[in-house]
Amino acid sequence: MASNFATRANQALMQSSPKWRLAIWLLLMLSASLWSLQLWQNGARIQSDILAMLPHLQQDKLTERALNQVEATLADQVYIALIAKDETTAIAAAKLMMQQLAADSLGADNNGALTDIRSADMQLGEALGQYYFPYRFKLLTAPQAKALTTQNMGSLIEAATAQLYNAFGYANSNLLAQDPLLLFPANLLALAASSTVRASQGILLANQGDKVAAVVIAKGRESAFNPNAQLAQITQLNQALDSVKQRYPDVTMLKAGALFHALAATQTAKSEISILGLASLLGVIALVWLAFRSVMPLLLAIVTISSGLLLAVTFTLSVFGELHLLTLVFGTSLIGIAIDYSFHFYCERLCDTERSAQATVAYIFPTVTLAFVTSALAYVGIGLAPFPGMQQVATFCAAGLLGAYLTLIFAYPLLAGSRLPTGSRPLAIAGKYLASLTALSKRLTTPLGVGCFVLAILVCCVAGLTQLNVDDDIRHLQQSPTSVTEPESQLRTLLSGGTDNQFLLVRAPSEEALLQQLERVSPMLDDAIAKQELGNYVSLSRYLPSHQKQDIDYQLQAQLYQTQLDTVLASLGLDESLKPTLQAAYLAAKNQYITPAGFFKLEAGRQLAPLWLAPHEASTPNGDSATSNSGMANNYGAIVLLGGISNIDALKARFTSTTNVQLIDKVADISAVMGHYRLLTLKLLALALVIALLLFSLNFGFKKATVVVAVPALAALLTLATLGLTGSPLSLFHALALILVFGIGVDYSLFFASAKSHGNAVMMAVFMSACSTLLAFGLLAFSQTQAIHYFGLTLSLGIGFTFLLSPLILTTQKS
Incomplete structure (x- = not known):
């Protein structure tokens, strides 16, 4: 059946006019050119994000949302450390850089490439203090809770007395009148994660040996893997760094962020596209010239490659809407494959110089067609891989082969009719x-x-x-x-390990259950830090105690405000008239709770909000809010960011038996x-x-x-x-x-x-084909x-x- 079809198709080709075939080919190439131009004008772009090549993981909805949240939170951040001999210079250099970055953003009509320029937020602690203070009766640190549990009021009184007589203490008459044992300041300090960094004059500082590093953070307005955004971001960043270098020539710099990885990938890909593509093209041209000693085969070889590349780009943009840089690198190999059809045509013509171009195309048509189909099927096999980038490669190369095949069938009968020098x-x-x-x-x-x-x-x-x-x-x-x-x-290292790509996803059927689960996870992570398996972590449990914990802390403070308040006031030398006011405030706080909804209204809360996955944020395809079903109760989720992981296997082992806690890697x-x-x-x-x-x-x-x-x-x-x-x-x-x-x-x-x-013609054609293919793929081996x-x-x-x-x-x- 396949043979009969090929025979009928071959007969139709022999009977058709070479001029009509060339007209059809020209119309096809013109249409592809116009359509490709239209795609570029409608937003088709070059993609350099290496993550775009990665396979799509089959995850449940909550895990998928968590991955998206983490990537959105951490992506496109740029970190710059300005290292100076002293703290004063480091702070001055950081302030100058932030001013330059902010000025560039404002100068671009508030549309600069880098935004959210910051270092340390000096007002954050004050805002947190104002938010948490009304809930002070429901907050206790672990040492405070232990002292009250063991009824060791004396240790708390001694700590408060020490603050009273400390010249640098935080005690004042207003605070003492509302918190006589000064329990609240210790709770506020506990909110800050332990770290080697510190803040001064609004700048984040860290020591690097005998030098001081000031850290500036910014976020790209667009993806760092967008080539245009890359150029804009690095230009704005370099201008600011140049200003700092001119003012403070002794300051050295450290840079980190996806931007710099993306730039390196883009530069490497562009370099390889130009070098490998040019080398492959020159190699093919040399092969054609040495074999045929004629300009026409050389010109038709270039036409064949060009038509293949045109259809490759057009098909890829039509299917994916973008073209990955790595697709173009792989696509350089298309040059060595697409020219194979031209080699087989001209080798057959050398073998029988009396045969016309149209007859030669008809002679090799069945074999070339079968070869095209098998090669195209091979690329389809590559396209079955779970990589969007590799699917692009398959589409690009299969379409390129189609372009070369159609050029041979439709253009060669008329264009390749000139006589060749002897090929003996x-x-x-x-x-x-x-x-x-x-x-x-x-x-x-x-x-x-x-x-x-x-x-x-x-x-x-x-x-x-x-x-x-x-x-x-x-x-x-x-x-x-x-x-x-x-x-x-x-x-x-300066930032105490930073944040890794791995994180914990904690699940629970309700808001309260989730907060309690987070509280059970934190001691396990603290133990991992103590055993040097982990550098640091960011958990909402530090900021959002569960109602259960708030109630326990409230009950523990009952002995202070209901049974031993007279003793406390006398020991600290405070006026007894404060007692009714303090007791009334304590009783009034019984039904007041710190809640996620209230916390996330704060600036600090908005920064941490991506770590909270509430069920109303997940919607069904119909737009309805996702709700609990039977068998699917874990609607709430929280992300715990991990940093400085040194033993991922030991960390995974800690949570293998912990219900509803999953280490996402x-x-x-x-x-x-x-x-x-x-x-x-x-x-x-x-x-x-x-x-x-x-x-x-x-x-x-x-x-x-x-x-x-x-x-x-x-x-x-x-x-x-x-x-x-x-x-x-x-x-x-x-x-x-x-x-x-x-x-x-x-x-x-x-x-x-x-x-x-x-046999001789086929041997010569296969030799040239193998040489061109080895040129293409052999060069890729040096990537x-x-x-x-x-x-x-x-x-x-x-x-x-x-x-x-x-x-x-x-x-x-x-x-």
Whole structure:
């Protein structure tokens, strides 16, 4: 059936006019150009966010919301540490920088690239004091609660007396009249997380050896992975830093944030696109010129590549609305593949110079079509990976191949009709190579030869495959240079570990249950800090005590305000007339509670609000508020940010048996997904081999189809063995590359299986095709991005082995 369809299509092509075909091709290219231009004008953009390539995790709604909240809170933050010899200079430099950044924002009509410029908030403590003071009867620190529980009133009186006679104490007559034991100030101090940083004159300070670092924080108005936003943000930042450097030349700087990783990734990708793309293009041009010694094949090669790239960009933008920089890096390999059709056309013309361009296209049409379909299916296999970026690569390259294929079918019959210089020399070289392979194959067809060949292949495969390791860590997807990672590491140390990507998600069926759960988690985290498993954490339990804890603290203070108030007032020398007022205030506070709703109205509360996941924030697709169902009671959630994690496994172990507390580690989760899809991709490759065997059996018969499929299968095994012998770990990107090895390798096998009497022309075409492909993917193996390196290395090995093995199909037939 497939053969009949190809025959009918071939006959239709022979009967159609080359001029009409060229007109159709020109109309298609013009339409693609106009549509692509329209897409760019309507907001299509270049994407450089490496996170956009990551797989989508299948999470429950609360976990998904938590991940989005954490990413939104931590994303696009920029941290600058200005390090000076003394505190005065550091503070002055930080203030100057903040003024410059603020001035740039105002100068841009309040629309600067960086916003929310800050350091330490000196008014925060005062605002918190005003909020919490009315609830002082329901707040106790752990030592205060212990003293009241053991009825050790004397220790509390001694602490208050010490504050009274301390010249730098916080006691005053107004506070004593409302809080005689001065319990509230200690509770206010307990709100601040323990840290090595301090504040002075509104600037966040930290010591770095004998120097002082002042920290300035800003947030990008747009994503740091938007190339235009990157440029605007780094420009504004550099202008401010230049001003600081001019005024304070001895000040050194540390920088951290997604902006600097994004810049490094963008610069690397742009550099690789230009270098690898140019090298691949020049290599292809050199190949065409050396083989055909004519300008026309060279021009048509450029036309073929250009039309492929045009359709690749158009299709990708139409499907995704954006083009990832890494897609363009991978897409440079398209140059080496799209030109294959041109090679096969001109090699056939060299072999039979009397045949017209239209007849040559008709002659190679069935084989080229089958080769295009198998290569396109290989890219479809890559598109099944859970990576939006890899799906883009698959769409980009498959569309590019379509553009090259359509150019061959519709444009070549008219454009490629000019005569070629004699091609006897390259064809003769191809013939000699085939003759030597034929002689070798005759030796291999003997029982001893076959046995030695099979044994050598078997030993190589077993030795390599047994040493092959796997590595699915997504951190190898993109590795920033040390110029970015080292300053960030130093700055994190200054900020007591900063905040990591991992966090705790605490769930509960109600608001009160959630607050109580958070209170049970905090001591576990404190113990982790004591055992140096963790540097710090940010939890709402510090700011939002549960009603249960507030009631307990209220009851404990009853002995102060209802039974021993006379003793306290006398011990501190306070007027007894304060007693009725204090008792009345205590009794009036019985039904007053600190609540999330009230706290989140504060500025400090708004900063911490993303850590609170209330059920009314989650809505159904119909827009209704999400409510509890049977079996789905955990509607409330809270995020506990973690920083300075030094032992993630020990930290996970702490919460494995804790109900409704989950350590969210997106890096580990995505790595697990990568491992799953790595196995799935290898299974898909095996399935593709079986399907190809059945498909080719319709055209060639089962025996010949087995040989055709065996070539890319053996090439894949040898590639994996080589990776094992060289110590390169197996990842999803190796597996995806093997799919493409199959797609391209089958093309070579098909051309040799269909060669008939034109073996020399096919050998020359496959040689040029392999050279162009190795140029493209071999260059990718030198990429600084690990994922691209793995992809290019695997393709280079696979195509190399396929090139060596595929001619044996033809020589075996001759023998």
